[in-house]
Amino acid sequence: MIKSMQFTSACQLVDVFQPDETEKKSLQERYGMTNEMFGYAFDIDERARIESVDDSPLTLIVYDVVVSKDSDGEKDPTAPITFALDGETLVIFSAPINRFVVEQLLAEQSKLQAINATALQVMLRVMYKLSGRYFDVIHAIDKRRQHLQKNLKVKTSRDSITQLMDLQTNLVYYLTSLRSNTSVVADMSYSRNFRVSDDDKERIDDINVELRQGLEMAQMASEVIAHLSDAYTNVLDNDLNNTMKFLTVISILMAIPTIIFGFFGQNVDLPFSGTKSGWLATIGVSVIFTILVGILVKMHDFNKK
Structure with a gap:
């Protein structure tokens, strides 16, 4: 599915969701997408980065997002979403696992129209919102850890230790994604592929601050859980x-x-x-x-x- 709309007066938004081969050919002809870029955009394991291809005017930005807040350990808690930017055109490639990103963006269309946001500013707005999701999951993990710690003080059990290990595993995903996203945002400030205004630089700095705060919180939570797990493992031994x-x-x-x-x-x-x-x-x-x-x-x- 491909939906193209004039999102603001300075931004044309192209919503790409599970396109078929005919729609892919249309994207190639209209926006200069290449098969290589399609491979990056639809790879669920793609790492966060900025990619430009000589045969295309588009610049690809892969950004890791939190897709699961329940910390059940049954699926990866993060996944990439891909943006393609060229002047006033913003293309967003989404899948069922990260479709909520586009839905949240469409809900804020009136706010972005009021400030006449450019394609870059729309993308930065999305990235800022997505960066804030890391705080929610890290706080949830910390609360879960406190609950498990209270239970462990009453009775030390292997089940509680296993749950701590699941929390630790999720934090590894969050730490990796936050580090990758921080690198992407830092590169955007100096990349020649973007026309960055002073306001855009300020927004990029805001995203960078959010990511670094999330990174510090995740590192602290990871260290606490690691020490706690080791301590109670020693008690069980x-x-x-x-x-x-x-x-x-x-x-x-x-x-x-x-x-x-x-x-x-x-x-x-x-x-x-x-x-x-x-x-x-x-x-x-x-x-x-x-x-x-x-x-x-x-x-x-x-x-x-």
Whole structure:
């Protein structure tokens, strides 16, 4: 689907959503798109960057956006969206996963018309809004971490540790996207492909500030979760070691009666074997040796080592 509209008096917006081959040919003929640019625009794994092709007047800007705020760990929380800019023309390539970007932009059309925004200013407005989404997900992760930390203080469990690891994984995506976006925005200030006015430079600086703040927040949240996960993993490991030590002591103490009973169960003449109270003597010997070994274990403080 391709929709072209005069978004503002200084910006023609071209909305490209899952185009077929005929629509791709139309984009090539009308706007100078190349097959290489199509490959960049529709690659869900494309990294954030600025790309220009000699055979096209368009400049491609790939920008990472937050597409999932639930932090469920079942899908990647970020994905790229691609802009193509040429003077007064702004082309936005969207997919189902990031379609909300175009919908939010269309909802702000009247505001942008009021200030007669150029194609570059419209794109910068979108990028500024998208940068703010990182704050929401990082705050949500921090709240989730606090909740898990309270639960861990009551009871340390592998499930809580696994949830912390999921949060850490999401933060890796956010950190990578924020670093890539920061690099893209920094390059825009010096790129010859854009006619950047003083107002545009100020907006670029605002986006850069947002991204750097988000990057610092994500780094801090990542470090806190990493330290917390390591600390409680060590607690679980210590608990496991203590359990194994306890079971080892029990196994030693239980082995003593087994050895003694097995010794007196042989078909040979042994002390007390001819007396009616021989079985009491056997039990007594077992109890005495078990107590002696228990005292020996206690003296060596085995359980606390």
